[in-house]
Amino acid sequence: MSGVSERRAGLALRGVSAGYGAGVVLQEVDLEIPPGTLVGVIGPNGSGKSTLLKAILGLAPVMTGTVLLDGGPVSEQRDRVAYVPQREAVDWSFPVSAEQVVMMGRYPRVGWLRSPGASDRRAVREALERVALADLGAAQIGALSGGQQQRVFLARALVQEASVLLLDEPMTGVDQTTEQLIVSLLQELRDGGTTILHATHDLESAAEVSDQLCFVNRRVVAYGPPAETFTPTILHATFGGELLIVQAGDHSHVHGGGHHGPVDQ
């Protein structure tokens, strides 16, 4: 491969294997995701969905391979990647307000030994407006509803003005309004050129809203547009017997594992 093709814009994983301790959770991942792509990451519990996101963030030990953003190692441009954590990972009793949480996304820009300035405060205010929380900025985060809490973390990702946005189960435990708001925001960001990966259990909504689906089970089973990949063969190859198809009237709902399952690896 020449240097020119290496410089390709977007996110690229080249032969990435990642895991914790002695265990490899994710093997030999090769992905090329152009800017402005909304990717749904789906797979059973413990399949390595979260590990994939954390490998991109540089949090899961990458044993082999590289993660590139616009041709350069992502580890050298960490503030270009934003992350919305799983709800279980947050201490909701922490004495901090919604707007203070959002401001944390600005800290790399603010820098050491400095206080946030007027432009940072403006960015926080605008982000809270975009997630329809303008009135609740002063609330302690534990006092918000599950959907509002999720939107606070989305607003924090917005103020980072990142090129890559990773969301771990953003729709888990949120209300209908929040889900619609998150989906339209993600699509808006995608249209603005952001590369987005969201891990989810809700296969049907993932297939509906995503440009590409990434099926994960210890490796990437399939990657492509929903029309080509959302097939019984690939679903079975990813989930095996864990797939649950509920027939309700003329609708069939597909669930890849429980919403309240153990925290994914």
Place this chain on the structure above:
Amino acid sequence: MSWLTDPLGYDFVLRALAEVVVMGATCGAIGAYVIVRRLAFIGDAISHAVFPGIVLAYLAGLSIFGGALVAGLITALGIALVARGGRIREDTAIGIFFAAAFALGIVLISTRHTFQGDLTGFLIGNLQGVSAGDITVSAAVGLAIVVVLAAVHKELVLVSFDRTLASALGYPVFALDALLLVILTVTIVVSIQAVGIILVLAMLVTPAATARLLVDRFVPMLALGSLIGAVVGVAGYYISFHLGTASGGTIVLLATAVFILAFVASPTHGLLGHRLRRHPQHAGVSPAVDPPTGHEHGS
């Protein structure tokens, strides 16, 4: 008013009050971090681990403050390093270091018989014996801690609230953790003179926990914890002076009483406040049947 002003005629009282204000304010401030980071157990470990350092310094005729500081830092960083690998859980690592260090102190002490009197001072504090030099050291350390906390405030809060984001953004998470442990150790060492090894944990936890019941923001919690620490320190010392009780124990009991008061009566987080908010339409009137409520509290 003479009960308030009479004690001030004694130099040793003035020194004790100065020491207790610095100790209470510093512990109350660091306590905010102890609470949100759940460092109470590690704080207890450090305070006990300081013990062999004190004994060794005493036996060698070196600075007791220096000996305590070195022993505390070795323990704090040892725990952080052992727990960092992930093979041993942090609470297990703490249990091992804490007991081993205290055991070492006891063995060292048992080799000398002349040390018993001073020993009591280290275990339960000795405010009567505070020297002007002690106050200078405490005040300088307290000031240095305030400066450091202010300088890296937002980074310390970030790493406390969301380690994942902090590491994802490339912040030196381990260094920030270590810095917090060093600050905690220094605070403990300068507080031992006032309240002793066994009770210093109460000053780290109780005023800050009281403040948390009254406010919902980190900086106000830190400031209020600091104020409560200083006030219960002074008030507790006065009470102990007039009643002739042990000052360290009296201060801690007063802090606990204030905590219980806040726990029951805090407008936002207290038990009474809870009842009022659960039944806002008929506050004060007990309904015949308690309606089921999904109300859960974050703290």
